[in-house]
Amino acid sequence: MDARNCFSNLEAWPSESKTLLFLFPREEFFLSGPLSGLNSDLSPLFSSQHALLWKTLDIFTIIGDLVNIHKNHLIFTKLFSFTPSFTGFSNRPKSLKILLNPQSHKKEATQVYYEKVEPLLKIAGIKTDVTITEYEGHALSLLKECELQGFDGVVCVGGDGSASEVAHALLLRAQKNAGLETDSILTPVGAQLPLGVIPAGSTNVLAHSLHGVSHVVTATLHIIMGHIQPVDVCTFSTTGKFLRFGFSAMFGFGGRALAVAENHRWMSPNQRKDFAIMKALAKLKPEECEISFLPFNSSQDLEERRAQGYPKSDCNDQWQMIQGQFLNVSIMAIPCQCSVAPRGLAPNTRLNNGSMALITARNTSRPEFIKHLKRYASIKNQFNFPFVDTYTVEEVKVRPRSNSSGPHPEEDHGPCETASGNCFPWNVDGDLMEVASEVHVRVHPRLINLYGRSMEEMNDSKVTCSCL
Numbered sequence: 429m430d431a432r433n434c435f436s437n438l439e440a441w442p443s444e445s446k447t448l449l450f451l452f453p454r455e456e457f458f459l460s461g462p463l464s465g466l467n468s469d470l471s472p473l474f475s476s477q478h479a480l481l482w483k484t485l486d487i488f489t490i491i492g493d494l495v496n497i498h499k500n501h502l503i504f505t506k507l508f509s510f511t512p513s514f515t516g517f518s519n520r521p522k523s524l525k526i527l528l529n530p531q532s533h534k535k536e537a538t539q540v541y542y543e544k545v546e547p548l549l550k551i552a553g554i555k556t557d558v559t560i561t562e563y564e565g566h567a568l569s570l571l572k573e574c575e576l577q578g579f580d581g582v583v584c585v586g587g588d589g590s591a592s593e594v595a596h597a598l599l600l601r602a603q604k605n606a607g608l609e610t611d612s613i614l615t616p617v618g619a620q621l622p623l624g625v626i627p628a629g630s631t632n633v634l635a636h637s638l639h640g641v642s643h644v645v646t647a648t649l650h651i652i653m654g655h656i657q658p659v660d661v662c663t664f665s666t667t668g669k670f671l672r673f674g675f676s677a678m679f680g681f682g683g684r685a686l687a688v689a690e691n692h693r694w695m696s697p698n699q700r701k702d703f704a705i706m707k708a709l710a711k712l713k714p715e716e717c718e719i720s721f722l723p724f725n726s727s728q729d730l731e732e733r734r735a736q737g738y739p740k741s742d743c744n745d746q747w748q749m750i751q752g753q754f755l756n757v758s759i760m761a762i763p764c765q766c767s768v769a770p771r772g773l774a775p776n777t778r779l780n781n782g783s784m785a786l787i788t789a790r791n792t793s794r795p796e797f798i799k800h801l802k803r804y805a806s807i808k809n810q811f812n813f814p815f816v817d818t819y820t821v822e823e824v825k826v827r828p829r830s831n832s833s834g835p836h837p838e839e840d841h842g843p844c845e846t847a848s849g850n851c852f853p854w855n856v857d858g859d860l861m862e863v864a865s866e867v868h869v870r871v872h873p874r875l876i877n878l879y880g881r882s883m884e885e886m887n888d889s890k891v892t893c894s895c896l
């Protein structure tokens with residue numbers, strides 16, 4: 429029903445204060461009229477953010493004198509109160525642990541939090557405990573030990589690297605709490621607390637994939653409403669040793685470009701990103717490797733598969749293998765949407781379908797590879813190239829055949845040198861992971877709950893309106 433139809437009967441109402449409960453999924457409405465008696469805390473809602481708030485909140489209560497409805501405007505003579513109604517939102521948090529990376533992107537996370545996020549959390553009556561991280565890995569070490577009893581969720585304000593570090597830390601903590609060995613994690617247990625992601629980084633792939641947009645207020649409102657979205661997570665291990673949890677990874681071009689960027693941290697984030705891509709393209713080289721993968725068996729119900737126990741590494745007969753020279757290998761459990769790839773780096777995967785996209789780009793000419801990269805920004809199919817293959821998988825093993833094809837270790841975009849020999853750069857959620865040998869990636873369905881709602885669910889929901 430059109431939300432405006434709900435109001436057609438209201439003209440007959442006596443002109444006194446009313447309490448109205450409306451359900452307007454994704455409708456855009458504006459309030460206007462003197463806001464007399466309105467709690468001053470609420471005023472930010474009616475300034476620059478109000479249109480967005482109305483679009484995003486599903487249910488809210490208005491107490492005031494409604495005198496007219498004109499197009500999308502609800503006109504009040506008085507407005508005493510305006511509060512989101514949380515009836516039925518059982519996951520709505522009351523207390524949150526906030527981890528804020530002040531160094532993300534152009535160092536704007538602190539301002540973003542205190543100007544845009546905190547006022548909304550305050551209005552919603554949510555208590556917060558903020559830690560501003562002081563160094564890389566601070567969130568991880570803090571979440572190992574800190575008391576989380578009494579918190580309903582953890583929120584990360586930062587970019588993908590920070591969000592991934594916090595997700596990794598929450599999952600590691602869950603394994604320890606469950607008494608599980610963390611040296612080699614085969615069947616991990618899920619994180620105990622949901623994670624909210626406030627985008628304040630340079631790419632914000634996780635927030636974009638969750639909300640369809642990288643938008644601070646939208647992300648905050650999902651947290652306030654307690655919208656929970658289960659999300660698949662990958663484990664990365666090498667020679668049987670667990671390395672980390674993560675959502676996506678790139679090997680080859682994607683790993684090398686990140687390694688260059690990390691070596692030029694002194695540049696501004698945008699400059700660094702452009703420089704790294706240009707340099708990695710200029711020195712484009714294929715990696716000789718063997719990739720084995722276990723195709724996703726979608727015919728089996730997820731629950732059934734979980735009950736059978738994960739992973740299925742022992743089903744050796746199902747494994748497939750490809751080998752040769754690859755310019756890039758992407759392994760993604762989430763769509764990885766971002767401004768340069770609005771449909772996603774892996775548009776065919778979903779947040780929680782229990783599978784990963786394996787996308788391989790074999791060796792080709794530089795212009796052809798660039799054409800493929802440019803397609804990510806367009807509406808054309810980025811995979812429609814003879815050298816690109818896509819697979820839907822549950823597990824992948826990437827084994828670089830030798831280090832000889834890579835450039836000299838002194839160059840900052842090739843295999844790096846460690847005490848144990850050369851190693852290869854991987855880009856895991858925007859973080860550099862350097863590994864000398866085979867990397868084994870497994871997907872674990874719905875291992876973590878994130879605050880948000882998948883785009884498919886939002887698009888599927890029916891527009892309803894109920895007036896009480």
Ligand SMILES: Nc1ncnc2c1ncn2[C@@H]1O[C@H](COP(=O)(O)OP(=O)(O)OP(=O)(O)O)[C@@H](O)[C@H]1O
Nearest residue numbers: 532533562563586587588589590629630631632858
């Ligand atoms: N105070 C700090 N100083 C330096 N590094 C930090 C600090 N706090 C956190 N970090 C680290 O900074 C890394 C990158 O941060 P983050 O991902 O938030 O920003 P970004 O790289 O700008 O964004 P994106 O990953 O979206 O491109 C994270 O891995 C995190 O561990």
